[in-house]
Amino acid sequence: xxxxxxxxxxxxxxxxxxxxxxxxxxxxxxxxxxxxxxxxxxxxxxxxxxxxxxxxxxxxxxxxxxxxxxxxxxxxxxxxxxxxxxxxxxxxxxxxxxxxxxxxxxxxxxxxxxxxxxxxxxxxxxxxxxxxxxxxxxxxxxxxxxxxxxxxxxxxxxxxxxxxxxxxxxxxxxxxxxxxxxxxxxxxxxxxxxxxxxxxxxxxxxxxxxxxxxxxxxxxxxxxxxxxxxxxxxxxxxxxxxxxxxxxxxxxxxxxxxxxxxxxxxxxxxxxxxxxxxxxxxxxxxxxxxxxxxxxxxxxxxxxxxxxxxxxxxxxxxxxxxxxxxxxxxxxxxxxxxxxxxxxxxxxxxxxxxxxxxxxxxxxxxxxxxxxxxxxxxxxxxxxxxxxxxxxxxxxxxxxxxxxxxxxxxxxxxxxxxxxxxxxxxxxxxxxxxxx
Amino acid sequence: xxxxxxxxxxxxxxxxxxxxxxxxxxxxxxxxxxxxxxxxxxxxxxxxxxxxxxxxxxxxxxxxxxxxxxxxxxxxxxxxxxxxxxxxxxxxxx
Ligand code: SF4
Ligand code: SF4
Numbered sequence: 382x383x384x385x386x387x388x389x390x391x392x393x394x395x396x397x398x399x400x401x402x403x404x405x406x407x408x409x410x411x412x413x414x415x416x417x418x419x420x421x422x423x424x425x426x427x428x429x430x431x432x433x434x435x436x437x438x439x440x441x442x443x444x445x446x447x448x449x450x451x452x453x454x455x456x457x458x459x460x461x462x463x464x465x466x467x468x469x470x471x472x473x474x475x476x477x478x479x480x481x482x483x484x485x486x487x488x489x490x491x492x493x494x495x496x497x498x499x500x501x502x503x504x505x506x507x508x509x510x511x512x513x514x515x516x517x518x519x520x521x522x523x524x525x526x527x528x529x530x531x532x533x534x535x536x537x538x539x540x541x542x543x544x545x546x547x548x549x550x551x552x553x554x555x556x557x558x559x560x561x562x563x564x565x566x567x568x569x570x571x572x573x574x575x576x577x578x579x580x581x582x583x584x585x586x587x588x589x590x591x592x593x594x595x596x597x598x599x600x601x602x603x604x605x606x607x608x609x610x611x612x613x614x615x616x617x618x619x620x621x622x623x624x625x626x627x628x629x630x631x632x633x634x635x636x637x638x639x640x641x642x643x644x645x646x647x648x649x650x651x652x653x654x655x656x657x658x659x660x661x662x663x664x665x666x667x668x669x670x671x672x673x674x675x676x677x678x679x680x681x682x683x684x685x686x687x688x689x690x691x692x693x694x695x696x697x698x699x700x701x702x703x704x705x706x707x708x709x710x711x712x713x714x715x716x717x718x719x720x721x722x723x724x725x726x727x728x729x730x731x732x733x734x735x736x737x738x739x740x741x742x743x744x745x746x747x748x749x750x751x752x753x754x755x756x757x758x759x760x761x762x763x764x765x766x767x768x769x770x771x772x773x774x775x776x777x778x779x780x781x782x783x784x785x786x787x788x789x790x791x792x793x794x795x796x797x798x799x800x801x802x803x804x805x806x807x808x809x810x811x812x813x814x815x816x817x
Numbered sequence: 818x819x820x821x822x823x824x825x826x827x828x829x830x831x832x833x834x835x836x837x838x839x840x841x842x843x844x845x846x847x848x849x850x851x852x853x854x855x856x857x858x859x860x861x862x863x864x865x866x867x868x869x870x871x872x873x874x875x876x877x878x879x880x881x882x883x884x885x886x887x888x889x890x891x892x893x894x895x896x897x898x899x900x901x902x903x904x905x906x907x908x909x910x911x
Contacts, residue, residue, distance in 0.1 A: 431831035432872060435891065441872040442827055486829060552893050555870045558835075558863035632892050770844060 423479035424470050426463040426502075428494045432486035433518050434570060435552040436540075437632040438593055438623055460497040461780030467502050471509075479534070481512040489519035492526070500530045510534055514591075518556065518570055520577025528584055535581050536619075537574060538591040541599045542609055544568040549598050552632065575613070582614040589660070590615045594641050594649050595623045595633070607653035618657035620650050690719040691803055692726070694757055695792055696765035703787050703795050707768035713756065714792070718800045720807075723793070731756040754779050764795055819852035820865060820885070825876040832867035832877070841867060 432441065458466070471477050480502050482488040488495040499511045512534030513527060520537065527535075540550050547567025554566035561569055581588050590610050594600060607618055623640040625633040632638075641649065650659045694713040696705035715726035731753055750772060757763065760781055766788040768776075773783050787795040822832070822841075826848050833841040833848070840854035850867070857879075858865040868877050868885035874892070875884040889895060 430829045431834055431870075432829065433831075433870065435872055437893070440892075441829065486831070490831065491834065552891060555835075558861075558866060558869065560869045632894050635894050771842075774843075 422474050422476045423481060424467060424477050425481045425483050426458060426466065426498055427483075427485055428458050428460055428463050428498045429482055429484055429488040429491035430486050431490045432516075433490040433555045434487070434516055434566075435554075436516075436593075437550055437552055437638075438595070438625065438634075440630040440632075440634075442630060459778040460494055460501060461778055463498045464501040464505060464780070468505060471506060478508070479510045479512060481514060481534075483514035483536075487516050487518070488513050489515045489523045492519070492523050496523075496526055496530060499527075499532060503531055512536065514538070515577075516570070517574035517577045518554065519573075521573060521580060524577065524580055524584065528586075533586055534589075535586050536589045536591055537578055537581075538593070539571075539574050539578070539606065539610070540593050540595070541567075541602055542571055542575065542606055543602060544571060546599050546602055547571055550593075550595065575609075578610075578613050578615065587616045588614075589617045589619060590657075591619045591621060592653075593623050594620050594646060596639060596641050596645055598638075600641065600645065600649055603649045604652040604655060607655065607657040611656040615657065617660050618653055619660040620646065620653055622646050689807075690717055691761045691799065692717055692759055693762045693764060693796065693799060694729075694760045695795075696763070697792055701791060703764050703790055703792060704766050707753075707763070707765040707772060707783075710765065713760075713763075715760070716796055718796060718803060720804065723796045723800060729756050750775050757781055762799060764799075818857050818859070819855040819880060820850050820857060820867060821878050821880070822848045822850055822867075823876055823878055825873050827873055827876075829872060831870045831872070835866040835870050837861055837866060 435441070467477075467480060480499070482495050482498060495513065499513070502509060503511055511530065511532045513532055514536040515538075517537040517539065520535075541547050544564045544567040547570065548564045551567050551570060552562070554561045554570050556566075556569050556573075578588060578590075592599070592603065592606060594603065599606075603620060610618055623633065623638070625631060625638050625640050627634040627637075653659060693716045695703060695716065696707055696710040696713055697703060698705040698709075700714075710731070712728050712730040714728045717724045717726055753772070754775065757776070757779075763776060763781055763783050764787055765783070765785060767785060768783055776783050784799075787798060790798075819840075824847075828843075828848055830843070830848075833843060836855075837858065837860070838854045838856060840851045842849055842851055863869065865877075865885060871877050871886060872891060874886050874888050874890060877885045879885065
């Protein structure tokens with residue numbers, strides 16, 4: 382994960398005098414923007430693995446601060462899984478008031494995943510504050526959508542406003558279909574960052590700027606940078622020390638670039654403090670951080686949120702057994718399963734997802750998949766006899782769990798089995814709550 | 818004509834997001850390029866998009882096995898240093 386993203390969440394003590402009442406309220410509850418908000422907790426959802434730039438303090442092969450290699454699946458939390466995670470954490474830590482997306486890549490280089498996740502979290506809980514940390518490259522393009530889903534807190538990592546410095550910090554920038562390098566890359570990034578900063582502030586967002594302090598490269602430039610940030614109206618500035626342990630395998634780490642001493646960091650913060658409120662309570666959290674600042678919570682130890690009811694779709698050819706391949710189902714029988722029992726709902730028709738091997742042109746398959754997803758809206762579990770891997774993935778990404786283990790069982794028997802599992806889980810869930 | 822993804826891939830999903838042909842697929846084994854769909858980006862003006870955005874050296878190769886982003890071309894880390902990391906990585910995984 383990039384250092385900038387990992388260090389993204391956190392804040393200041395002195396609010397600027399010209400702040401509106403609405404903005405003051407935004408500051409108050411965000412643990413990363415306000416010292417007083419530490420009774421509130423925040424959660425980062427790691428749904429954004431792709432990045433569009435390479436910073437010399439980041440090694441894409443490692444999960445920066447802890448060196449675990451981001452495996453294909455662990456770094457890819459689907460939006461549906463992310464929302465589940467949020468629901469789970471919110472139940473255990475009700476003070477979770479802030480949900481952010483900070484990586485492990487750049488959230489706005491993964492716009493669909495980022496936007497879908499934030500939107501779903503917002504729908505689950507309309508009080509929660511949504512925030513995004515970005516390098517700013519795609520901010521201008523994505524800003525309207527961020528505003529539409531109610532994102533009001535933004536963190537942009539801006540390390541310099543001078544391309545001659547930037548070319549020492551950024552190895553490359555992917556923009557408009559090309560990998561740019563050198564000064565041109567840095568200038569493109571800086572221009573886009575400042576444009577995005579301006580537009581976000583004009584739109585009423587509360588913007589924090591992160592700067593990684595790199596001795597000999599941007600330390601002498603921090604005061605000038607802070608002055609510019611103030612001119613634009615950034616809310617708070619977070620000057621963070623470069624972390625350059627060679628074991629992390631970053632360019633800076635391997636090339637012997639050292640991080641700042643405590644004195645150098647204090648000096649840079651006081652230089653920047655002439656123009657910008659400085660953030661002092663940052664704990665430099667990770668892209669998947671959960672909890673109050675300075676406190677770690679292991680999400681996997683929190684029991685899953687067990688719903689009271691499940692909506693189950695059944696693919697059945699005979700009408701009596703779980704005997705239909707998902708791809709050939711023309712309709713699904715729907716049931717609501719709860720503690721009390723099983724209730725049949727009106728069946729739903731779809732155009733069959735797959736019309737046989739030869740006709741399975743991929744674009745058309747995609748179209749049919751989206752129809753299938755539409756038909757299955759609100760469904761929690763799908764029971765069918767068989768299903769291909771791509772549609773299984775697509776359904777799971779949409780939050781529908783697919784079960785083929787009950788294939789060829791009689792439908793009532795299968796539904797009863799699902800109900801028993803639900804009952805068992807809720808018994809465990811409440812026990813964990815009482816005993817844990 | 819088609820590019821391929823090697824075992825160096827870290828699964829960052831970037832190539833999948835930018836491929837104009839929707840040729841990059843992810844399955845249980847990781848990322849791969851569908852050879853029927855990939856036209857090496859011949860139909861558009863920019864260089865192969867997957868190769869332009871991929872952050873990992875040697876993760877994408879052409880059909881002769883040549884890396885689009887050879888060692889040392891992306892991070893700026895000189896090859897010897899890079900190789901040392903790869904060796905320690907291997908050791909760690911053994
Ligand atoms: S070369 Fe172009 S078409 Fe082929 S996989 Fe890469 S991005 Fe897709
Ligand atoms: S961009 Fe490179 S590292 Fe990322 S998924 Fe594609 S091939 Fe793998």
